[in-house]
Amino acid sequence: xxxxxxxxxxxxxxxxxxxxxxxxxxxxxxxxxxxxxxxxxxxxxxxxxxxxxxxxxxxxxxxxxxxxxxxxxxxxxxxxxxxxxxxxxxxxxxxxxxxxxxxxxxxxxxxxxxxxxxxxxxxxxxxxxxxxxxxxxxxxxxxxxxxxxxxxxxxxxxxxxxxxxxxxxxxxxxxxxxxxxxxxxxxxxxxxxxxxxxxxxxxxxxxxxxxxxxxxxxxxxxxxxxxxxxxxxxxxxxxxxxxxxxxxxxxxxxxxxxxxxxxxxxxxxxxxxxxxxxxxxxxxxxxxxxxxxxxxxxxxxxxxxxxxxxxxxxxxxxxxxxxxxxxxxxxxxxxxxxxxxxxxxxxxxxxxxxxxxxxxxxxxxxxxxxxxxxxxxxxxxxxxxxxxxxxxxxxxxxxxxxxxxxxxxxxxxxxxxxxxxxxxxxxxxxxxxxxxxxxxxxxxxxxxxxxxxxxxxxxxxxxxxxxxxxxxxxxxxxxxxxxxxxxxxxxxxxxxxxxxxxxxxxxxxxxxxxxxxxxxxxx
Numbered sequence: 001x002x003x004x005x006x007x008x009x010x011x012x013x014x015x016x017x018x019x020x021x022x023x024x025x026x027x028x029x030x031x032x033x034x035x036x037x038x039x040x041x042x043x044x045x046x047x048x049x050x051x052x053x054x055x056x057x058x059x060x061x062x063x064x065x066x067x068x069x070x071x072x073x074x075x076x077x078x079x080x081x082x083x084x085x086x087x088x089x090x091x092x093x094x095x096x097x098x099x100x101x102x103x104x105x106x107x108x109x110x111x112x113x114x115x116x117x118x119x120x121x122x123x124x125x126x127x128x129x130x131x132x133x134x135x136x137x138x139x140x141x142x143x144x145x146x147x148x149x150x151x152x153x154x155x156x157x158x159x160x161x162x163x164x165x166x167x168x169x170x171x172x173x174x175x176x177x178x179x180x181x182x183x184x185x186x187x188x189x190x191x192x193x194x195x196x197x198x199x200x201x202x203x204x205x206x207x208x209x210x211x212x213x214x215x216x217x218x219x220x221x222x223x224x225x226x227x228x229x230x231x232x233x234x235x236x237x238x239x240x241x242x243x244x245x246x247x248x249x250x251x252x253x254x255x256x257x258x259x260x261x262x263x264x265x266x267x268x269x270x271x272x273x274x275x276x277x278x279x280x281x282x283x284x285x286x287x288x289x290x291x292x293x294x295x296x297x298x299x300x301x302x303x304x305x306x307x308x309x310x311x312x313x314x315x316x317x318x319x320x321x322x323x324x325x326x327x328x329x330x331x332x333x334x335x336x337x338x339x340x341x342x343x344x345x346x347x348x349x350x351x352x353x354x355x356x357x358x359x360x361x362x363x364x365x366x367x368x369x370x371x372x373x374x375x376x377x378x379x380x381x382x383x384x385x386x387x388x389x390x391x392x393x394x395x396x397x398x399x400x401x402x403x404x405x406x407x408x409x410x411x412x413x414x415x416x417x418x419x420x421x422x423x424x425x426x427x428x429x430x431x432x433x434x435x436x437x438x439x440x441x442x443x444x445x446x447x448x449x450x451x452x453x454x455x456x457x458x459x460x461x462x463x464x465x466x467x468x469x470x471x472x473x474x475x476x477x478x479x480x481x482x483x484x485x486x487x488x489x490x491x492x493x494x495x496x497x498x499x500x501x502x503x504x505x506x507x508x509x510x511x512x513x514x515x516x517x518x519x520x521x522x523x
Contacts, residue, residue, distance in 0.1 A: 004442075004443055004444055004445055004486075004487075004508075005394065005397075005399060005400050005401065005402065005439075005442055005444040005445070006400070006401050006402070006444065006445045006446075006447065006505055006508045006509050007390075007394060007401075007402045007403070007404075007435065007439055007444055007445070007446050007447070008401070008402070008403040008404070008446075008447045008449070008501075008505065009403075009404055009406065009432065009435060009446065009447065009448045009449070010067075010070070010345075010346070010403070010404065010405040010406070010449060010450060010451050011406055011409055011428050011432075011448065011449070011450045011481075012063060012342055012345075012405050012406060012407045012408070012409055012410040012411070012450065012451055012452075012454075013407075013408075013409030013410030013411075013413045013450065013451075013452065013453065013454030013455050013475070014409040014425065014428070014450040014453070014454075014455055014456065014480065014481070015047070015450060015452065015453020015454065015455070015456035015457075015476050015478035015479065015480050016044050016453070016456065016478050016479050016480060016481055017453070017456040017457060017476070017478050019457070021459060021469075022418055022457060022458035022459030022469070022472065023455075023456050023457065023458070024409075024413065024418055024421035024422045024424075024425050024455040024456070024458050025409070025425055025455050025456045026456070027422060028422045028425040028426045028429070029426050029429070030425065030426065030429040031429065031433075032429045032430070032432045032433040032436065033429050033432065033448075033481075036432075036436075036448060036483045036485055037481070037483065040483050040484060040485045041483070041484050041487075041489055041490060041491050041522070042481060042482060042483040042484070042491070043482050043491045043496065043521065044479035044480065044481060044482065045449070045479055045480060045481075045482045045496045045497050045498060045500065045501075045521070046479055046495070046496070046497035046498070047061040047066055047450065047451060047452045047453070047479065047480045047497065047498050048060050048061035048452060048453075048475075048476075048477050048478075049061070049477070050075070051069070051075065051497030051498060051499065052065040052066060052068070052069045052075065052078060052497065052498060052499070053065060053068075053069070053075045053076045053077050053078035053079075053081060053317075054078055054079065054080060054081055054121070055080055055081045055084060055121075057477070058477070059080065059121050060120075060121070060122060060154070060452065060474060060475040060476065060477060061451065061452035061453075061475060061498075062079075062122045062267065062451075062452060062475060063269075063342065063345050063349070063410065063451050063452065064078075064079070064267055064268060064269060064345070064349050065078040065079060066345075066451030066452050066498055067345040067346065067349035067350050067405075067451055068317075068319060068349050068350075068352065068353065069497065069498035069499040069501075070323075070350065070449075070451065070498050070499075070501050070502065071322050071323050071324065071349065071350035071351055071352060071502065072319050072320075072321065072322045072323065072352050072499070072502065072517075073321070073322075073323060073499055073500070073501070073502030073503055073513070073514065073516070073517030073518055074319075074321065074499055074516055074517060074518065075497075075499050075518070076317040076319055077317060078317065079121075079122075079266045079267055080121045080125055080128075080266060082266070082300070082314055082316070082317060083125075083128055083266050083299060083300070083314050084128075086313070086314040086315070087128065087131050091314075092313050092314050093135050093139075095313055095314075097297050097311045097312060097313055098313055100260075100295055100297075100311065101260040101262065101295050101297055101311075102136065102139050102140070102141060102260070104258070104260050104294075104295040105141060105143075105258065105259050105260040105295070106139065106140045106141045106142065108258055109143070109256070109258035109259040109260060110143040110144065110145055110253065110255075110256070110259045110260075111136050111141045111143065111144050111145075111259070111260045111261075111262070112144075112145045112146075112147060112184070112211070112253065112255055112259055112260065112261045112262070113129055113132065113133070113144070113145070113146050113147065113261075113262050113264050114147040114149070114193070114207075114211055114261065114262070114263050114264070114274065115129065115147075115148075115149060115262075115263055115264035115265045115299075116149045116150075116151050116154075116189055116194070116265055117129070117146070117148040117149060117150065117151065117160070117163045117164065117167060117186075118150075118151035118154060118155045118159070118163050119155065119163070120151055120153070120154025120155045120474065121154070122154040122267060122474075122475065123151075123154065123189075123194075123265045123266070123267040123270060123271075124264055124265045124266060124267070124299075125266075126163055126166065126167060128264055128266070128299070129146070129167065129264050130167070130170050132262065132264060133170070133171065133174065133181060134174065137174055137179045137181075141179070142178060142179060142180070143179075143180055143181075144171075144179075144180070144181035144182075145181070145182065145183075145184035145252065145253030146167065146171075146181070146182070146183045146184060146253075147183075147184055147185045147186060147210070147211040147253070148163075148164065148167070148183050148185070148186035148222060149186060149187065149188070149189045149192070149193055149194060150186060150187065150188050150189060150226070150237040150238065150240050151163075151189060151237055151238065152188070152189075152236050152237025152238040152239075152240075152473065153189060153190070153237075153238045153414055153473045153474060154473075154474045154475065155474060156460060156470070156472075157236040157237055157238065157416060157470070157471055157472075157473050158230070158236055158237055159237065160226050160237040160240070161223060161226055161227075164183070164222045164223055164226065165223070167183070168182075168183065168222075182245070182247075182252055182253070183221075183222045183245055183252075184211075184214075184244075184245055184251065184252045184253025184254075185210045185211050185214065185216070185242070185243065185244045185245060185251075185252075185253065186210075186222055186225065186240075186242070186243055187206070187207070187210055187240055187241060187242035187243060188235075188236075188237055188238045188239045188240035188241070189237075189238050189270070190203075190238045190239055191203065191206065191238075191239055191240060191241055191242060192204075192206040192207035192210055192242050193206070193207025193208075193210075193211070193274050194207075194265075194270035194271075194274075195270065195273050196269040196270045196272070196273070196341070196344075197269065197340045197341060197343060197344055197370075198273065198285075198340070199340050199341060199370050199372060200372050201273065201285045201286055202286070204273045204274055204277060204285070204286070205285075205286035205287075206242055207242070207274060208274070208277055208286070208288060209242075209289075210242040210243075210244060211255060212254065212255040212288075212290075212292065213254060213289060213290070214244050214250075214251030214253070214254035215244065216242045216243060216244045217241065217242070217243055217244065218243070218244045218245070218246045218251070219243050219244070219245060219246070220245070220246065221245060222243070222245060225240075225243035225245075226240065229241055229243075236416070236471075236473075238414075238473065255292050255294060256292050257292050257293040257294070258293065258294075259292065259294045259295075260294060260295040260296075260297075261278060261294050261295070261296045261297070262296075262297050262298075262299070262313070263275060263296075263297070263298045263299065263309070264299050265298070265299060266299045266300050266314075268300065268302030268303065268353070269302075269344060269345075271298055271302045272302050272303060272308045273285075275296070275298055275302065275308050275309035276308060276309075278291075278294065278296040278309070279296060279308070279309050279310050295311070296309060296310075296311065297309060297311035297312055297313055298311070298312045298313070299312065299313050299314060300312050300313070300314050300316050301315075301316050303348065303353070303355055306355050316353060317353070319352030319353060319354075320352070320516070321514045321516040321517070322350075322351055322352045322354075322502075323350075323502040323505060323506070324350065324351050324358055324363070325351075325358050326506065326511075326512070326513065326514050327362075327400075327401060327506075327509070327511065328358040328359040328362050328363070330511045330512065331362065332362065332400045332401055332509060332511060333362050333363075333398060333399045333400045333401070334362060334363045334364070334399060334400070334401045334402070334403075335363075335364050335366070335390075335393045335398075335399040335401070335402040335403070336350065336363070336364070336365045336366070336402075336403050336404070337365070337366040337367075337368070337386055337389055337390055337393070337402075337403075337404045338367070338368070338386060338404055338405040338406075338407065339367070339368040339369065339370045339381060339382035339385070339386060339407060340367060340368070340369055340370035341370045341381070341407045341411055342405040342406075342407040342410075342411075343365075343367040343368075345405050345451070346365075346403050346404065346405050347365050350403070364393075364399070366389055366393075368382045368385045368386050368389065369382075370382060374415065375411045375412045375414070375415050375420070375424075376412060376415040376417035376420035376421075377420075379408060379412045379417075379420040379421065379423040379424035379427065380408070380423065380424065380427035381406075381407060381408050381411065381412070381424065381427070383406055383408060383427045383428055383430075383431045384427075384431060386404060386406065386431070387431040387434050387435060390402065390404050390435060390438075391434055391435065391437075391438040394435070394438040394439060394441075394442055394444065395438055395441060395442060397442065400509060401505065401509060405451075406427075406428040406431070408421075408424030408425065408427055408428050409421070409424060409425055409428065409450070409454055409455035410451075410452075410454045410455070410475075411424075412424035412455070413454035413455040413458065413473070414454065414473050414474075415473065416458070416471030416472065416473040417471075418458040418459070418471070421455050421458055424455070425455055432448065436485060439485070439486055440486070443486075444486060445484065445485070445486045445487045445508050446483075446484070446485040446486055447482070447483070447484055447485075447501070447504070447505070447508070448481065448482075448483040448485065449480055449481060449482045449483070449498075449501065450480035450481060451480070451498065452475050452476070452480065453475060453476030453477070453478040453479075453480060454474075454475050454476060456476055456478055457472050457476045457478070458471065458472055459471065459472050460472045480498075482496070482501070482521060484508075484522065487508060489508075489522040489523065490522060490523045491521060491522060491523075492519070492520065492521060492522055492523045494519075496518075496521045497518075499517075499518045500518045500519060500520065500521045501521070502514075502517050502518075503517045503518060503519055503520040503521075504520040504521045504522055506520075507520045507522060508522075
């Protein structure tokens with residue numbers, strides 16, 4: 001084995017685009033990245049669509065599928081594609097979980113759906129929700145309630161009414177004397193319910209009070225809630241305060257004993273905490289006030305090792321032959337670090353949706369606690385603290401392969417704040433220089449890449465010339481950089497994606513790869 005350590009840096013959300021308008025990557029001051037691109041072997045690799053197992057090249061990549069691909073060297077059916085296949089085959093409706101949910105609530109209870117109401121195809125898709133509602137009616141469910149989380153992050157930032165009107169029209173066509181479906185509650189995805197990595201449990205508590213208890217500001221309809229909040233403060237969808245719909249003076253859909261509940265998001269990071277609130281007997285993160293006796297399930301199992309949730313509708317991809325496992329078998333010492341917002345990406349998702357380590361003696365995982373503040377207010381996030389620890393680990397000589405994720409380009413990019421995102425990108429660039437220096441000191445090799453685009457397009461493309469610029473908060477379809485520093489190598493010919501990185505790492509470490517992996521990016 002080579003004595004040269006290999007360090008992999010994932011600049012989350014840093015895609016490649018030549019369009020300067022709203023490009024917080026191209027327009028930021030990035031002397032380190034500029035130096036790497038002008039002096040090192042590099043190429044652009046795909047981080048979306050078919051390259052990461054999504055249904056088409058029109059589907060934006062995301063951090064979860066991106067890190068799955070980086071960490072396993074293969075392409076698996078993911079997220080929407082996985083659910084699409086399960087619905088199309090009917091397997092999802094033949095599952096024991098679906099049958100349990102329907103039988104539990106169809107006589108006297110209500111079937112509740114909680115999830116992101118959009119077609120962004122990153123956390124959820126409205127077509128999945130429609131298919132589940134339609135089948136529920138066909139199987140005799142009498143009452144359905146939707147608890148709609150508003151997106152504005154993976155879709156245009158003020159598009160919520162499009163999805164509300166679509167689902168209400170869909171339900172109206174199904175409603176009759178034997179079946180009634182309506183929206184019962186909602187709120188913005190960054191205000192309630194969809195926290196991740198235990199960074200902000202009060203978000204989940206707010207969602208519990210809204211969806212389960214029916215507590216909060218009340219409105220006659222979701223449309224009224226959205227229009228009222230916008231008129232009062234100009235708030236965008238993802239930051240919309242919670243709302244509860246009332247009918248005849250009462251909440252339209254509190255969650256009660258005898259009901260069934262489905263979290264219809266397919267992406268796992270922002271799904272796990274609300275699952276735990278429903279599933280766990282001993283739960284201490286907030287006072288649930290009451291815990292209704294329900295049948296609860298997720299669209300997928302978001303963490304198989306931790307059994308979150310206990311029940312799920314579509315079987316997750318069984319990711320085998322991961323890079324971490326292959327390296328452990330060859331005695332390679334590994335180190336993974338990020339802050340809370342992306343810690344799970346360099347561990348759980350990297351390892352094929354698997355919690356824990358393959359070998360306690362050979363792997364070390366470090367989490368830097370994220371600040372609980374809006375990212376645009378502190379766009380440097382924990383980049384310096386991550387770098388402090390990473391540099392120390394590199395210099396220690398204890399590890400052969402080290403990996404990290406800097407979340408700034410993605411997390412700040414999602415706020416839609418262009419100026420703050422520039423600072424976030426510059427913060428990563430500043431710290432990347434420190435990593436390069438540490439790599440030089442140990443005669444190491446540095447790989448710099450990204451898991452998907454985001455900061456590279458901060459404005460929606462104007463529909464007509466002279467139109468006001470509108471913030472873009474979603475990921476992009478752009479390729480991402482792949483750079484190798486400190487090694488005299490040549491980029492191979494061909495089209496590459498994130499799944500080609502694992503074999504490349506093994507080649508640089510001079511160890512055996514796995515025959516299941518896609519080929520390396522270098523000759």
